[in-house]
Amino acid sequence: MRRRNGLWSYFLDGQDVRTNTWQNTVRFMKIKVFFKLFIANSCITLRYTAPVECLFWHRDRMKRIGRRLVEVISEKNLDKHPIFFHVFSNGGAYLYQHVSLAMQQTNSKLKVKGVIFDSAPGERRLTSLFKAISAILGGHPLTNLPMSFFITVFLSMLWLFEVIAHPWRKGCPVQTNPISLAEEAYSWPQLFLYSNSDTLIPAADVEKFASRRAERGVCVQLVLFTNSPHVKHYATYRDVYVNTVCTFIHECLTMQSPSTSLGELKQRDIEHNEDETYESLPRLTKRVVLPHEAKQ
8 A cells, every 4th residue: 555645535335245356346346446546646545345244134243343444544554644435335334334433432533534425325225125135136137036035025024123122132232224324423524426316325315314414514515416327426427526526525625624523513612602503514515417417
C-alpha cells in the first residue's frame, strides 16, 4: 500500500459472496475500478467485503468485524489521515453500521470526513431479499427461482426466530437494519448516489433516509441517476459519477470539523446559549442526472 497525500478511502461492500480475489468475479472487477479511481486521486485505499454468512445468518459476527476494521486502521497508522467510506448496497451499509458502532464503543478518534452511499441504504423487504439472493445465485431461471424462494423463506424464518428469542438473550442486541443509521451519532457529510430504476433499493427509501439525516443536521447531497441499474451508476454515468465523488471529497476536506458528532453539536449550542439548531446547518441538496449525460 503506497502513501500518497494522506487521504484514505475505505470501500465497504456487501455485494460479492463468491470469492476473495479480484480476478474471479465481475463485481470485484467493478469495485477494482473504484479502487483505481481513488488511487489516481492520491488516496490510500483499502477494500473490504462482508462475508455472505455474516450478512444473512451469522449476523452476530458483524460486531467483531466492525471492531476489527477500526483496529486495522490504527494498526496501519492511518488513523491520523482523513478517511472516507465508500459504501455499496445494503450489505455495505450494514457493514458500515457496525464500523460506526465500533467507533462509538471504543471512543475512536478517526478523522472521518465523509461517507459515500452507492445504492443504499434501503428498507428490508422480502421482495428485496428475494431479488438479492436471485442475483447472487445466478444461473438458469428454472433452478434460480425455486432456490431463491427456498432460501428467502428459510432466512425469513431464521430472522423471525431471532426476534422471538431476543428477550432471552444476554448482552446488547445486534443491529441488523441499515436504516437505523438514520439516527447515527456522527455528523460527517454524506453523499447518496442512487437511481429511480434500482429494483433492489427504491429511490424513495434513499430519499427518506437522507431527509432524516438532514433533519438531524447532517450535510446531505442526493444525486439521482436516471435509468441506471443497482450499483451500476458509474458504468452508466462515468464522468458524472467521478466528478461528483471528487467534488464531494474536496468539499469535505475544506469544511470545518465535519466529523463532529451530533451530540457534540447539540452540547455546543447549549453551552453557548445559541438559538441555532440542526436546521442552521447545510441543507439537503439534490441533483437529477438525465440520460443524455451518460458517458459524456
